[in-house]
Amino acid sequence: MPLFSLSMSCNHCVSPACLKNCPAAAYDKDPGTGAVTIDASRCLGCKYCTWACPYDAPRYNAARGVIEKCDFCIERQEKGKTPACVCACPTKALRIGDYDETGETQTIAGFTKSGLRPAIRFKELRKHQQVPETTAPPAKESVARLFESSQHIPEPKIKLRAEWVLLLFTTLAALLVSWLTVMLPTPSAINPYIFLGAGALGLGLSSVHLGKKQRAFRAIFNIKSSWLSREILFFSLFLGLSAAYLLFFPGVPGFGRAAVAIGFISLFCIDRIYQVAMQVGPLNFHSAHTLLNGLYLTGALMGNGLIFGLMGGLKLFLYLYRKLYFKRTGRKIRPLVSFLRLSTGFLVPLILLAVNPGTLINYYGYIIISVIIGEVIDRTEYYDEIDIVTPRKQMLLDLETALP
Numbered sequence: 001m002p003l004f005s006l007s008m009s010c011n012h013c014v015s016p017a018c019l020k021n022c023p024a025a026a027y028d029k030d031p032g033t034g035a036v037t038i039d040a041s042r043c044l045g046c047k048y049c050t051w052a053c054p055y056d057a058p059r060y061n062a063a064r065g066v067i068e069k070c071d072f073c074i075e076r077q078e079k080g081k082t083p084a085c086v087c088a089c090p091t092k093a094l095r096i097g098d099y100d101e102t103g104e105t106q107t108i109a110g111f112t113k114s115g116l117r118p119a120i121r122f123k124e125l126r127k128h129q130q131v132p133e134t135t136a137p138p139a140k141e142s143v144a145r146l147f148e149s150s151q152h153i154p155e156p157k158i159k160l161r162a163e164w165v166l167l168l169f170t171t172l173a174a175l176l177v178s179w180l181t182v183m184l185p186t187p188s189a190i191n192p193y194i195f196l197g198a199g200a201l202g203l204g205l206s207s208v209h210l211g212k213k214q215r216a217f218r219a220i221f222n223i224k225s226s227w228l229s230r231e232i233l234f235f236s237l238f239l240g241l242s243a244a245y246l247l248f249f250p251g252v253p254g255f256g257r258a259a260v261a262i263g264f265i266s267l268f269c270i271d272r273i274y275q276v277a278m279q280v281g282p283l284n285f286h287s288a289h290t291l292l293n294g295l296y297l298t299g300a301l302m303g304n305g306l307i308f309g310l311m312g313g314l315k316l317f318l319y320l321y322r323k324l325y326f327k328r329t330g331r332k333i334r335p336l337v338s339f340l341r342l343s344t345g346f347l348v349p350l351i352l353l354a355v356n357p358g359t360l361i362n363y364y365g366y367i368i369i370s371v372i373i374g375e376v377i378d379r380t381e382y383y384d385e386i387d388i389v390t391p392r393k394q395m396l397l398d399l400e401t402a403l404p
């Protein structure tokens with residue numbers, strides 16, 4: 001089998017996902033050279049660009065707490081020199097030239113397809129370098145073993161044990177928005193210090209993983225295109241309006257209504273942040289999406305059988321559909337976890353409702369606790385199931401699909 005090399009540094013895309021998604025507006029695109037550069041003094045170390053870039057180009061420097069990546073040797077280019085890699089490559093495998101932004105995006109085996117228009121061109125492999133036709137292609141298992149034995153399977157970028165703060169924050173956000181929705185007519189029933197303290201805790205937790213916590217304020221600098229910026233802005237606004245309503249103007253329902261509307265927008269923004277992750281199942285609509293969780297919890301807290309039943313039915317369908325898809329495609333399923341999720345989230349509330357038909361109120365407390373436990377399990381599974389497709393992972397997926 002021939003060996004061939006792919007350049008896996010930054011491709012200085014025409015529509016760079018890193019620049020679009022960075023909440024701190026730390027990226028720039030140089031109009032002259034097309035170089036996509038990062039200003040480390042603006043980076044807050046959230047690592048979101050490492051999720052957004054499908055080419056795995058931005059690398060987090062844990063010692064500095066910021067992102068680093070190829071800057072196309074922009075300083076050398078300003079002095080009329082070629083980039084260092086082009087100069088140093090002993091086989092002259094790299095060349096720099098004009099890039100036609102209107103041209104077709106080139107596709108090549110092993111190179112992740114994206115709509116970012118990466119500014120790179122590949123030379124076709126010469127005939128004798130192309131993959132030979134074989135009568136006995138290697139079995140999937142042997143290829144997988146080869147990858148495993150040579151440690152080519154990369155660590156997942158989204159790992160539950162690393163993202164537990166985000167799990168807590170997103171669950172808490174859904175709970176607070178639904179709580180305020182239900183208590184809109186009777187704000188005095190909410191202890192404002194517990195409510196606002198929980199919200200502040202949520203925001204604080206979401207900044208624990210930042211490499212540069214002192215720059216957390218920069219997280220809202222890219223409202224124009226970053227869902228992460230929008231999430232932080234809208235959730236902060238939700239807390240601000242909630243504080244105004246609960247502490248100072250409980251007699252002005254407009255504050256409460258505005259807080260609820262903005263709260264639900266913030267839940268929508270949370271879900272959009274994860275659009276850069278790989279699809280989970282064919283629908284790419286997860287039963288643990290935060291907006292769905294917020295609506296389901298609202299139905300449960302309100303004791304509204306219609307909302308509760310509709311949202312619960314949708315969540316149950318999405319959950320079962322996904323698990324069946326996993327089973328069909330050989331992905332890991334944890335039967336005990338699924339049993340716990342289904343029983344706490346759906347079965348127990350349904351049994352309690354069957355005992356007291358017509359109302360959620362009698363067993364209100366038990367139903368709510370059971371539903372919340374079910375939601376936490378589902379959201380935990382969410383972080384366990386989603387991941388980012390890197391070029392290495394894409395190659396493995398392509399191989400698995402191509403092989404018989």
Ligand code: SF4
Pocket residue numbers: 009010011012013016017018019036052053054055056057058069116118
């Ligand atoms: S390759 Fe990645 S880091 Fe480089 S410009 Fe494209 S999206 Fe940004």
Ligand code: SF4
Pocket residue numbers: 021022023024025026027038042043044045046047048049050058066067
């Ligand atoms: S602020 Fe976040 S997204 Fe922006 S460059 Fe730094 S780590 Fe990447």
